[in-house]
Amino acid sequence: MSEPTNFCGIICEFNPLHFGHSEIITRAKSIAPVVCVMSGNFVQRGEPAILDKWSRTRLALQNGADLVLELPLPWACSGAENFAYGAVSILNSLGLSGTLLFGSECGNAVILEETAGILLSKRFAAMLTQELESQKNSFAATREKTLLLHFGKKYAEILQKPNNILGIEYIKAIKNLSADLKPLSIARLGAGHDTTALAGEFLSASEIRQHILEEKDISNILPQNTASLLTELISRGEAPHTIDSIERAILACLRQMTRSDFAALPDISEGLEHKLFTSIQKAKSLEEVYILTKSKRYSHARIRRLVMSAFLGLRSNLPKRPPYIRVLGMNQTGETLIRKAKLTLPLAVRPSDFKRLGDDALMLFELEANADNLYALSSPTISSCGNDYTQPIIKL
Structure with a gap:
């Protein structure tokens, strides 16, 4: 009999929320209440999200999420390792045992855990350091080559796919944090990252964004609520946000x-x-x-x-992990889960919460709020500042 799980976590951007995302939320919902840790208005690609974080929060809740927490800016705009570490640390700070569900090209958490174990070993670290000193390839290419030379094709091939790499970083973060999270991977649904969908496949987020920017019909390539909200915001000049x-x-x-x-x-x-x-x-x-x-x-x-x-305005003198849990949205199930949680980080909902916490929490909130003011310049019609101070959490 499997161990009980209090929640099923999903680490996401929902840029925008598409059919593949909807399917993984449905799968998570069959396991336990769904907690999403979602990037804010800027994402890992080094670009503004095509829809603002409040709209994406609402869509997440409409598609089955119960609680949406914000991944703060420094981790949302970071590489895979820091992105994963920040998000997993937020899920871990709920103080409850849970499941982390994610899509990967291999769809196999066992092989990802084995690979993560190798990458975290002292033996591999010594080999990688030696390889990095002897050549000028990227860290990613050198890491893959080191795996191939010393551990075989089976593990090296895993590092050739972006969602596999992200899954490995989730597992590494779980191990490094001793988090009470069980990794569970399913085969990634739809077209691969930055590739064109084949007949019958779900489109990737990158291909969907291209459709939106080219003003093509999106009614059949997105869930109805995503397509409707996007169409409405586009008509008002409030989307798409672009670099x-x-x-x-x-x-x-x-x-x-x-x-x-x-x-x-x-x-x-x-x-x-x-x-x-x-x-x-x-x-x-x-x-x-x-x-x-x-x-x-x-x-x-x-x-x-x-x-x-x-x-x-991001600089290197930032805390190693998020110092608070910020709620962007929830339903009644999510509210119950928060009350049940044994939080190891302070909960922040209102701007006054950050002021009360002070120090790193206040500094990061002000950094987030300033970034969101700049985000307001990235839509067809420029909007005013201060949304982070005035927008209440989304409740369904």
């Missing part, structure tokens, strides 16, 4: 920064600040910044995140 709308604002910010400013960014290393600074002096567009800075060692995705971190 193109704030490109000049980002470039203006970057051109005012010094080498020392870039050196203070999170995830900067090996003199990358100098290459980024030089690229920005030459570039006439964000895409040109990415291209000029990218190399075998530094991926396009990493450069995008660094650029967004610079624009949003």
Whole structure:
């Protein structure tokens, strides 16, 4: 008999919420009440989310989620390891045993756990350090090569798919935090990341975003409530949010920064600040910044995140893990779950809660609120500031 679980966690962006997301929520719902840890208005791609976090919270609840918690900005805009660590730490802070459900290309938590165990071992760490010192490939490519050389094709191939990698990082975070979470993976539904869907497949989020930007019909490629809300917000000029709308604002910010400013960014290393600074002096567009800075060692995705971190005011002197649990939305089941929880972090719902907590919590909330003010510039019609101070939590 399986061990009881108090909740089923999903770590997500819902950018936007599509049929694949709806299916995984339904699967989670069959296990236990569903707790989503969701990125706010900026996502891991180093871009604004196409829909604001309050709209995505409402859609999550309408599609079966019971409680939606915010993954704070520094972790939402980070690479896979920090993204996973921040989200898992929030689920762990509920103080309840739970299940973490996620999609992966392999759909097999056992092989992902085995791979995570290897990556966390001292033996592998020593091998990886030696390989990194002897070549100039990216960390990801060197890690995969090290696995292939010393542990075989079975594990190396797992690292070739993005959702497998994210699943491994979830499991590593569970192990590092000694979290009372059981990882459960199902085969990823629909088209692969950044690929075109085949006949009968669910479209990937990236392909759906492209449909939206090209003003194509979205009524049949999204759940009805997502399509309806998107259509309504687009008609009012409140969506889609795009990086193109704030490109000049980002470039203006970057051109005012010094080498020392870039050196203070999170995830900067090996003199990358100098290459980024030089690229920005030459570039006439964000895409040109990415291209000029990218190399075998530094991926396009990493450069995008660094650029967004610079624009949003993120610096390396941030806490290692989120210092609070912020509720974006819930239904009655979610409210019951919060009352049942044995919280190991303070709960924050209103702006006054952050002021009372002070220190890291207040600093991060103010950083989030400032980022959301900049997010308000990224829609077709510019909206006013202060939404984080005035928007109540979504209750269904």
